[in-house]
Amino acid sequence: MVPLVYLVEIGYSPVTIGLIYAASGVANTIGYTPFGVLADRFGRKMFLILGSALPALAYAIFGLTLDPYLLIVASVIGGVGLAGGLATAITSPAVLPLLAESSPNENRTTLFAVYQGVYTVGLSAGSFLSFLPSVLTSGLSQRDIAAHSESYFVMAVLMVVSVIPLLLLGERMKGGRASVDATSPPPGEGPAEGRPEPRRFGSITSWSKIAKFSIVFGISGLGFGVIIELLPTWYNLRFAVSEGTVGVWVAAAQLLSLVALPAIPFLVRRQGTINVSVRAGIVSCIPLIMMPFSGSFELAASLFVVRSMIMSIYVPVIQSYIAGAVSERERATTFGIVFTAWGVANSAGTVLAGDLLGANLLIIPFVIGSAAYLSSSLVIFRFFRGKRLPEEAPVTLVGPQNTPASH
16 A cells, blocks of 8 residues: 555645654664564564554554544554654564574575565555555545455455465574574574573674664665655645556566576675675665656656565665674664664654755755765775675675685
């Protein structure tokens, strides 16, 4: 669904919409780190199930009321906006370590790409559901508000059903202890492979890497909040397009991004995870900065499709690098802290975007956001140039000079 355009159509100002969506990012900020630590401590499966069920409550609230204060509550709980509120704060630090522990190191990036593909298909289906209210309105002669309410109830039921497969999910690492076939951590971090290690609450050995990853994700979170979070609102203000039209193009961007996913294993083998991340991040800024100067909605949306295809490479590759760079026993904690930095910046960026759009400043968000994304890629290169994961073969490095790879 694309509720942003609907909120504009019923009279909400961009500033109010920005606050509703920023609340989701604030909830991320509060929840990511503690839930990441708890997932490493007590096991990740239970948190994945809990976080996956919470959006049903958020959707039910959206279906029952248009009160802006209650919509903020729904945004905090989850399921409103890409930030996802507490629901995403609970699931995100848990799901990626669960994926990483289910695959050998050399296949991890491929598995993360597959996960990205499945997730993208789900987002695309949700975007196509933007037509559901209009179908209910025209086909069943319902009022627009009633049609949207029923659509949210449908999504709430879908979220409840989605939890069922998770109940059958296995977990190798529970309560801070891994089985004897645990993934070996990077040299100098954690025990040797096969030696169980008790997970002491609060003990973290990768602070330096976590701090660097947090800076990278904080900068990109600002770019996401300033541009992407309120992009459907920008489309509506700039080109006066409907909710259904925006939903189709958002779905197209997500589906077409699947085209790039099969190339990820090949690119990583040839260039290495860091080089692929840096190059994808930089190239993705080109269509983004061109969007506000587009003469039509179709051109702007097409540029975003191109950007989405490039970012579909960046996301699983950088996530795989993070998972491989730290000890298996603190992966959820790492992702929790890193995503907290993203959430802080995303919230600030969303509020800023709401103010800018409310003042009809439709170009400045793209300037700020593109600069943030570009800076994030350059910071990755600065921090991790030449620092390969144990499973990676030597690669040619980005930049004018090659330096010996080191850990």
